[in-house]
Amino acid sequence: MSTLRTAGVVLWKDLRIEWRTRDALSASLVFGILTLVIFNFALDVNTPEMRRLAAGFFWVAFSFAGTLALNRSFALEKEAGAGRALALAPVDPAGVYLGKFFANWLFLLSTQLILLPIFMLFFDVPLAGERVLALLASFLLGSCAFAATGTLFSAVAVNTRMRDLLLPLLFLPTVVPALIAAVSTTAWALGGADSPSFWFKLLIVFDVVFVTTGILVFEYAIEE
Amino acid sequence: MTRDRIISRFIDVALLATLAIGMWMVFFYAPIESEMGIVQKIFYVHVPLAWNAFLGFGVVFVSSFRYLATRDPRWDARALAAAEVGVLFTTLVLITGPIWAKPVWGIWWTWDARLTLTLVLWLIYAGYLLLRRYVESPERRAVLAAVVGISGFVDVPLVYFAIRWWRTQHPQPVIGGGSDSGLDPRMAATLWVCAAAFLLLFVALFRRRVAIEQMRRDVDVLRDSAEGSAA
Numbered sequence: 001m002s003t004l005r006t007a008g009v010v011l012w013k014d015l016r017i018e019w020r021t022r023d024a025l026s027a028s029l030v031f032g033i034l035t036l037v038i039f040n041f042a043l044d045v046n047t048p049e050m051r052r053l054a055a056g057f058f059w060v061a062f063s064f065a066g067t068l069a070l071n072r073s074f075a076l077e078k079e080a081g082a083g084r085a086l087a088l089a090p091v092d093p094a095g096v097y098l099g100k101f102f103a104n105w106l107f108l109l110s111t112q113l114i115l116l117p118i119f120m121l122f123f124d125v126p127l128a129g130e131r132v133l134a135l136l137a138s139f140l141l142g143s144c145a146f147a148a149t150g151t152l153f154s155a156v157a158v159n160t161r162m163r164d165l166l167l168p169l170l171f172l173p174t175v176v177p178a179l180i181a182a183v184s185t186t187a188w189a190l191g192g193a194d195s196p197s198f199w200f201k202l203l204i205v206f207d208v209v210f211v212t213t214g215i216l217v218f219e220y221a222i223e224e
Numbered sequence: 225m226t227r228d229r230i231i232s233r234f235i236d237v238a239l240l241a242t243l244a245i246g247m248w249m250v251f252f253y254a255p256i257e258s259e260m261g262i263v264q265k266i267f268y269v270h271v272p273l274a275w276n277a278f279l280g281f282g283v284v285f286v287s288s289f290r291y292l293a294t295r296d297p298r299w300d301a302r303a304l305a306a307a308e309v310g311v312l313f314t315t316l317v318l319i320t321g322p323i324w325a326k327p328v329w330g331i332w333w334t335w336d337a338r339l340t341l342t343l344v345l346w347l348i349y350a351g352y353l354l355l356r357r358y359v360e361s362p363e364r365r366a367v368l369a370a371v372v373g374i375s376g377f378v379d380v381p382l383v384y385f386a387i388r389w390w391r392t393q394h395p396q397p398v399i400g401g402g403s404d405s406g407l408d409p410r411m412a413a414t415l416w417v418c419a420a421a422f423l424l425l426f427v428a429l430f431r432r433r434v435a436i437e438q439m440r441r442d443v444d445v446l447r448d449s450a451e452g453s454a455a
């Protein structure tokens with residue numbers, strides 16, 4: 001099986017499982033909403049100064065919600081012993097990585113798109129019409145960075161005694177540059193003043209670097 | 225004495241000598257900085273620690289890479305030793321930095337580019353060491369750690385550029401205190417001797433840690449074979 005075909009099969013499998021169980025999306029969505037609500041309790045968010053920080057609140061909520069979704073990524077494989085089957089299958093491990101990565105990317109992007117209207121409602125953030133595309137690009141590239149690193153570290157973490165607890169400890173420090181870039185691009189898309197062009201470039205570089213790293217080292221993360 | 229022991233002994237003697245000379249230079253040879261005063265002396269410990277910590281993380285990367293290529297457990301021991309010494313040195317950097325910053329900048333901590341970079345590196349490699357604690361099988365642990373050791377290092381330039389740009393977009397909360405604004409030759413000489421001393425300290429700690437890991441593996445093998453013959 002070619003690498004891309006492998007990726008397609010794995011992606012399709014994950015999408016079908018998610019469609020039937022809705023485990024990853026429902027958990028991460030509720031958690032994301034919860035984080036936004038907690039921000040509302042902890043800080044008085046409906047002031048103009050706080051609204052300038054709205055992009056930051058959104059990405060913090062998404063970072064935690066996304067970690068939850070990424071944790072589910074290899075849990076099923078571990079529980080059902082399917083991870084061993086995946087590692088033993090005579091297919092290119094890079095294809096397995098890509099399939100998992102695309103599935104996670106889609107889940108994360110869906111989480112963001114569903115969180116967005118709730119976020120706008122809670123934080124009273126207007127969406128500037130001409131910058132909607134920039135917002136979408138920010139989400140697309142930002143969640144790609146989360147999915148690329150998260151898929152790799154999730155495969156690592158699931159093989160440890162700590163399982164779910166270890167993923168955020170490995171994944172969040174690594175994703176820091178992408179997080180800074182994502183917050184800055186989102187802030188611009190929501191009406192910020194600082195030019196986002198450097199940050200878009202950095203996001204693209206981060207995505208390329210970590211998808212490549214994932215393709216190259218993923219086989220070691222799943223071998224037994 | 226084996227060759228290894230002789231080298232270790234030699235490094236220890238060189239380390240003690242350089243450290244003694246370095247400390248003498250710090251307190252008696254290097255002039256007292258005109259604006260910061262005596263507190264500037266911490267610079268001779270702080271900067272060499274930072275340099276050698278970064279060196280350590282580079283060694284983690286190379287050793288992780290070599291481990292995946294060769295599957296030789298000695299490379300895994302080297303990655304572990306370099307990460308531990310690197311995290312130790314980074315911790316000391318993060319402690320000595322604020323001690324200097326409080327009297328000079330007036331604050332313990334600021335989200336300046338270099339401080340933030342050091343902190344993020346500390347977090348990445350603390351995660352690396354945590355990961356190692358939670359995998360039972362030595363082979364699995366070595367492979368998973370190597371994956372994180374490689375992707376962690378790949379991240380370093382990205383973190384660097386992101387944080388630098390992020391900082392330059394904000395007003396700098398503090399002015400001055402940079403070490404790059406021309407160094408007195410006596411200060412520079414002191415810095416270099418101290419850098420050599422801390423490099424030797426790094427090597428001495430690194431070699432001991434690798435040897436301990438080797439011993440632990442030998443004991444494991446012995447215990448396994450003893451249990452095997454008992455059963």
